[in-house]
Amino acid sequence: MTSNFSTLILRCSDLKHLREIQAVLTAGGLLLSGSSSVFFHNSLIRAYTRLSSPCSSLPLFSDLLRSGFLPDSHSFSFILKACSLIPARFTGLSAHALAFKLGLDSDLFVNNALIHFHSVTGVIADARRLFDRSYQRDSVSFNSMISAYVRVGDLGSARNVFDEMPTRDVISWSAIIAGYAQGGVSKEALRLFSRMQEEGFMPEGKTLVSVLAACAHMGALEQGKWVHGYLRSNGAKIDVFLGTALIDMYAKCGEVDLGLKVFDEMPEKNLLAWTTMIKGLGMHGRGEEALQIFSEMERSGVVPDDIAFIGALCACTHAGLVDRGHQIFDSMYQCYGLRPKVEHYGCMVDLLARNGLLNEAKELVDSMPMEPDASVWGAFMAGCRFHRNVELAEYAVKHLIQLEPNSSGVYVLLANIYASTGRHADAKMVRYLMKKKRIEKIPGCTLVEIRGIVHQFLVGDTSHAQIKDILMKWDEIEDRIRLEGYVPNKKEVLLDINEDEKEDALSRHSEKLAIAFALISSEDGATIRLVKNLRVCTDCHDATKLISKVYEREIVVRDRTRFHLFKDGSCTCKDFW
């Protein structure tokens, strides 16, 4: 009978069924008496945790203690897992104390569960102490420690543990790759992924989700496609995690239509999948489609959360859909009882300000129920720059500088506004202030993938092996686009230099270096894909439009916030960004 029930519990795949089994066991008096009592409690605790209901596990553990039976090492490892998931620090600490009293804390499984529990709920030093003192260790102990460091963003320590492991397994590799991917160190994540394969490990779904995130971050389309192909050729089931990661990768690598295809083929979509698709379309300026998907999501019964609303509002911003933005913003509370957060106000201010409704944007900022943060003022100020409104920009700057006194962005934006409206003395003053406060500009950086290898260019970069050819190519490009009407736009050059030098500085923007390199290194007619860390500057935007025409190339540029597709001399952003 015991084994019958245990099989039932083990195979149980839904909560309702599990509760029914528990009721039968209780009614039959099997839970609180007899030799199988501890065993049944353990199985139920484990099953509830596995079915994502760890809160139902806690009372079972208390019942076990009250009944007078002594929990065994299984009980402790299962309840600690539940406590890690909730997370329930107090119960976990009590379990730790009891395990210590019973001498079970040195058991390998219990100790590993304790390492995990402490790393999730407490101080990482506690987890480390348990790891260092453990009587015996296996790969799980090491893996738990790696992920503990990854969780707090301490990649150096995670890597040390990884390097010290006597034998690594797929999970060790997945954990360290996830760490680099989450920390934005995408290049190292991809490098480790190749090393993992060289050492003969087969990646699993969870590994590939992290790899795809790294590809998305870097704009490494070829490598991302390789992962997709790998999944297909292995007949792997694309679950909601992998599907979402693929959609995100395709969208962030400039191929949002391939993302749509993955999305349509997904048998099951959760809120994250919908949100990723909405945001992906929005980034490409396809606001109408994004909002259609948003409505479809609502119709399918998935309830949007505040992040989904950010996606929908961003889509309105990139497509200039002011009225729809207002409707969606209002529906947050009216339809779902969600109070807009400061981020949603930020989106609305962005939407209004970019569309020239600066006064309306200012009214919204002034009437917000919470203090506007730097992103709200930043959005407002970007709108002021776009529409060259110096007075309102200065108003924004006063607030922005208080909130972010050391951010270079504010100063750069302000100096650009002054320069572009002819107030050169003021622009100079801002530059002087930056120098005095030792605020450094974030250097512009552009990535370009050529045949699966990602090359990086910084502004004024001369470190690339082919830099001579690249600069020569730029001279040729500039000659050809000047014939089409290109005039270097010196207004946005911040450096305190003469006019000729300004042109020189412009021509060394990382985006131009990357395009010149791509033109040398890729086949005629191949699409060029760039990823930038900042927003595209006006001069690069003008130049790129003409390059797409003269060289008959499609150029896809992902900047800090959205995509630009340059083709035949124009851009999908309609000069609006």
Place this chain on the structure above:
DNA sequence: TGAAGCACGC
């Protein structure tokens, strides 16, 4: 028995 994965804002 245990350990690893996805969306937003800058």
